[in-house]
Amino acid sequence: MDPHRLVLIRSGTTRLRHRVGSGYLVAPRLVLTAGHILQNGESGVYWEEIQVRVGHPGRGETVRTGAELVWAHPQGLDVALLLTHDEIDVPGSVRWGHPVDTAPLRYEGLGFPLASAEGGRDVEHLRGVLPPLSSGARGLYVLDQEPAPDLRDDGRKAWGGASGTAVFCEDHLVGVVIRDDRSYGNRRLRALPAHRFVRDDGFEALLRRYADGPPRLTGIGAALPKARPTAERSPAEQETERLLWSVLGGRINYAAHTRALVRLLGYTVPDSHEPTMPDLAALVAAHPRALPSLSGTLTTALTGEDERTRLTDVLTRARAGGLCLLLSLEECEHLLELLRGICKEQPTLVPRAAREALRYAWLPDPLNRTHLCADDLEHVVEHLESVSDSERVPDCTPPVPALLRLVEYVAAALGREAGSELRSWSDRVAARTGIHPAALAERRTDAGHWAALQQSPFSSVVVEVSRARTEPRESYYCRVLLARADGTHAPFHEAESVARTPEEVARRVRDAVEVVSDELGPTDAPHATVLVTRDSLHLPIDEWNPGAPNMFVPDQPIGAEFCITLSCPEMSDLVRGREREHRRRWESGHAAPLVVEDERVTPPRLRRLLQTTHRDVTRVVLHGSLEQRDALLELCLALGVPVVLWDRRADCPADAAGLRHLDPTGPLADLPERVRVFRGTAFDEPETFPARPALVWEKPERGPRPESLSLQDPSEGVHAS
Missing domain, CATH: 1.10.533 (Death Domain, Fas)
Known part of the structure; x- marks a missing residue:
């Protein structure tokens, strides 16, 4: 690998640069790169102007010149050759290689990923391991990268710009980086093998014309590790x-x-x-x-x-000690083969079993979705190999690995006959690793009990948010649960408990809502309940913006994307009997809403109203000044009012008109949806709709099932004055 042959590629129009990528000079005028960095992503048309910079900026002078596309793979493989306008004088020549054994090889390359950009594109020395056996049906090399960037907060790819990097093993060019693999936390890249394109007639003709002749592939095998002194x-x-x-x-x-x-x-x-x-x-x-x-x-x-x-x-x-993984090569390959078939036939089964079998373990991101892609299996298996199920075992034998517990649950869900091969696999691994038969049998029994129960689908998201007060910037801790209609729930695991910005919290909530949406029917709208303390009821969580979900759909706050309401469970710890009153008000379900818009309604007067004439009220709409509203809000929650609506921006009774467009005293059942629609309109037209509605919506912990809850609302509310 010669740093002087490194190439930075910029493609676009005469007015605007659209794509940045990497390349490698394989002849004095030929640059090898990935084809997609030269194309318009929407139309697939190649950009009209290409500029290149040849050389390593930290290793001497660089040469800037123009270039044009002279070869693209005829079968559409993501590889291309550029012809520079000027000849670049570099010593030596390129040697081409092809891994021929199955042992992992060390690799390296030089590229320009976005993660290394500081004002301009800096060079990143890519390096790690190329495991030939990890190459799948697509025939791409897997590159397990050692230094790996974090996922970017703005949604842009941290590896963007690394495409086109030439991959070297034993100083032989063996492939070209064409994409990253975010399932592995940005630790894995994919490369197109050189042997798939160097024998193309057009490619060979260009190498004959501009280089020393057609490329000759050399078989490369990994050197057997030897002990050092x-x-x-x-x-x-x-x-x-x-x-x-x-x-x-x-x-x-x-x-x-x-x-x-x-x-x-x-x-x-x-x-x-x-x-x-x-x-x-x-x-x-x-x-x-x-x-x-x-x-x-x-x-x-x-x-x-x-x-x-x-x-x-x-x-x-x-x-x-981290010196080895759980499974042997044969065991791992056999398990992956079995699970690939399961993912193809039942893509929701493994994540569903994992959330039940491993309730208290940190799960990798692919298992936090409802569907598991076969491409993510390697990452999932490797992660779970190092996790124990944390249960006690007899006779001081090794703890049961989380992976075996998950396999038992998947096997139980498949049934006795269909799951027999998975159970046999589990028996063999347990015998080799010394796991006590009684410990494995206990997990197998638990799995059978779980499989006999019919799990209801997820119906909503519950998010616990608390401020990280010791952090210098505004940040929060969050815990996310996926709730079922039957009252059970499963944690939406995160890799670590750290303080996060409002935008990062919003992204996690949106990810969880997408999981629930996959299980809901097409006519059901997802709902997220945010648990906060009393001093955080004013937080504008519904205005937190997770950013655009993709390159086509514009961004919007989470409160406009789905129904998001507040709950304050802390109040039940502080007020005896609050849960009882809370359930009673929900079960009455017939009282008209109470609207508080007169500054003369003090806390003592509101208490009398809520304990006498409005004892069965389910909903209170609060207007008035901020100081008055905070005291009245806490009083409503303390007296068990389950639904409270107010405008965070309101500062006087005259601001009550701001909520009129969402019909605050209209039908209760669809109030969260009306609030969501209003938030979207206010985001688009903030000057016309200045109100920022906040909604506490607390369903009873032990009450009637959602489908049996019948709420009837009068056409008009009752106003307190």
């Missing part, structure tokens, strides 16, 4: 060697087992290969599935109970 070995290698000695040292001839492991990992070695224990430790440290795979063959060789127990202890300690 003792002083240079990493802590992981040293700990791995100690663990291996505790099992293998002086007890069995491990050379045959090691040769089998080396070949399983994709390396080619002769039958005479005799690795040392440090070499074996280096191999195991380099491959997270090596130790589990080795233990599969050792299980039959270690016949003594003490030796078997020692192997189980080694596997448990190695996983706890």
Whole structure:
């Protein structure tokens, strides 16, 4: 890889730059890049003007010139060649390669991702591991990137601009980056292999004309890891060697087992290969599935109970220390094969089972959706391998991994016959890793009980929001739950509990609402309830804007996108009997709404109204000044009024007219939807509609089911004066 051959590409019109990407000079005038960075994303037409900058800005002078498209792949693969207007004098030539074994290879490349932009595009040295076995049906290389940017808050791709980066293994160009994979938290890129396009007649003709001749592919295999001198070995290698000695040292001839492991990992070695224990430790440290795979063959060789127990202890300690994963190569491939079939036939089953089986574990993002894509399975399995189900186990045996618990729940949902292969897989993994049969049987029984119950679909989202008071900027902690109509719920897990900006909280709420929307019928509108403390009832949460959901739909606040209401459960902790009054008012369901718009209505007077003539009122509409409204609002909530509507912007009784357009005393059942529509109109026309309605809407915790709740409203409300 030559930094002087690095190319920054800008494409667009004569007036405006539209796309930025990366490229690599494969001949004095030929630039290899990804085709999509040269195209209009909407029409697919190639942009009329292309400008390039050749060279690494930190490694000497760069050359700026124009370029034109001279080759695009005839079958539509995302790769192209540009011809520069000027010849660029660079030494040497490009060597082309093709990974031929299955062992992971180190790779590197140079590109210009958006994440590294500070005023202009800076160079990022891409590097990591290329696992050939991770390439799927699309035939793309997987690039597991070591330095990886965070997801951007503005919705733009952090890797945008890295497309077109040339990928090198062993100093051979093996592919071109064409896209990222956000399912893996920006840690994974995808590249088009060079062997899929270099043999094209048009490509070869251009290389003959402008380079030394047609490209010649060289097979590349990963070098077998070798132990470094003792002083240079990493802590992981040293700990791995100690663990291996505790099992293998002086007890069995491990050379045959090691040769089998080396070949399983994709390396080619002769039958005479005799690795040392440090070499074996280096191999195991380099491959997270090596130790589990080795233990599969050792299980039959270690016949003594003490030796078997020692192997189980080694596997448990190695996983706890991050030295290996749970599954062997064979176990992982078999599980992925089974789950891919399930995702194809029942894409909602695995996420549904995960939310029930792993209620208290952090789930990866793909499991927080209702549908699981087969492309996300590798990430899901790898994440769950390192998670325990946190239950006690007998005889100090290893805890049951969360992955096995999930597999048992999926198998139970499939039924006895359809789930038998998954259960057999689970039995084999448990036996190899030393998991007690009783512990696995207990999880299997739990899964059977769950599968026998008919789970109702999610119907709403519940969000708990609290201010992060120690943070320098406005930020909040949030916890999101997916609620069912039967009163049960499942957590919408997040990777970590950190303070987030209002925009970040809004994005998480929108993501959860999308999950619920997938399960609701086409005529049902999603609803989000935000739990706040008394001092946060004034927060404009409905105005928090998550940004545009995609490049086509404009942004809007979450309060305009779906129904969002407030709830203050803290009040029930402070007021005895509040829940009882709350339920009673809902069950009455016939009282006219009470409108408070006179400044002479003091807290004592409102208390008398709500405890006498308006004892059964379900809804109160508050107007008036801010100071008066806060006291009256808390009084309404304390006396169990479940629905309270007010305008955050109102400062005097004359501002009551601002809510007139949403018909505050109209039918109660669709009040949240009327508020949502009003918020959208106010967002579009803020000068015409200055009111900002806030709505407390608290359904009873233990009350009639939603479908049996009948509310009848009089045509006119009652005004308190």
